[in-house]
Amino acid sequence: MTKTTTSLQLDDISISVIRSKKRKTMALQIRDDQVLLRIPARLPMALANRFIQEKKHWIQQTLANKTPSEKKQFTNGELFRFLDQKLPLNIIFAKRNKVYLENQTLIVETKVSEPSYLQLSKWITNWYRQQADEYLADRFALISKQLDFSPRSLTIKSYKARWGSCAINGAIQLNWKLIMAPVDIIDYVIIHELCHLQHHNHSSQFWGLVTHFYPDYQQARTWLKKHGHTLTID
Numbered sequence: 001m002t003k004t005t006t007s008l009q010l011d012d013i014s015i016s017v018i019r020s021k022k023r024k025t026m027a028l029q030i031r032d033d034q035v036l037l038r039i040p041a042r043l044p045m046a047l048a049n050r051f052i053q054e055k056k057h058w059i060q061q062t063l064a065n066k067t068p069s070e071k072k073q074f075t076n077g078e079l080f081r082f083l084d085q086k087l088p089l090n091i092i093f094a095k096r097n098k099v100y101l102e103n104q105t106l107i108v109e110t111k112v113s114e115p116s117y118l119q120l121s122k123w124i125t126n127w128y129r130q131q132a133d134e135y136l137a138d139r140f141a142l143i144s145k146q147l148d149f150s151p152r153s154l155t156i157k158s159y160k161a162r163w164g165s166c167a168i169n170g171a172i173q174l175n176w177k178l179i180m181a182p183v184d185i186i187d188y189v190i191i192h193e194l195c196h197l198q199h200h201n202h203s204s205q206f207w208g209l210v211t212h213f214y215p216d217y218q219q220a221r222t223w224l225k226k227h228g229h230t231l232t233i234d
């Protein structure tokens, strides 16, 4: 055998140490939130330990940046973003299939004793989409009215990499995943798209209009850049 694996502990992070006869230097890798340290077969463990202590900051940073985009596990207690809240998930074996919100908890009742990842993902996504259809439509109507905009229509749809769009004819689209963002952020996206009714570009006049209605827009943009990738179910 040319490879052996042990593990090292760095605070609460467990690091797999892989010894290999072919290896001459140490190498640190993070793959799927697993930290791997590859070292030469005969390297003393104390040196490996010192190496990871030196890299501690990098390891913590890299893991912290990765965690939010981690795939949903659909386990009890896992947190799901919904507007300004983070709802713990509670899967209950029951006589019916139903997803609902109760006491700040996202409850999935199911007749299936061990629902699969795909089933849970589908049920929860459907629930979010229903909430999005209702909430985004209401909020959009309210803000349009308050700010005196007359959009042609609103469609709520699924986008991979954008939050909304506004066509030349005044038809506006919003990404249903916004339902996972705080209310202020949703308002910003709605106002952004409404302002495109007057300026179909991102000119300084456009941003001037956005600022007029939403002075803190930079903060909202930063939030979306930082957390946007976490607004997803799978």
Ligand SMILES: [Zn+2]
Binding pocket: 192, 196, 201, 202
């Ligand atoms: Zn835009």
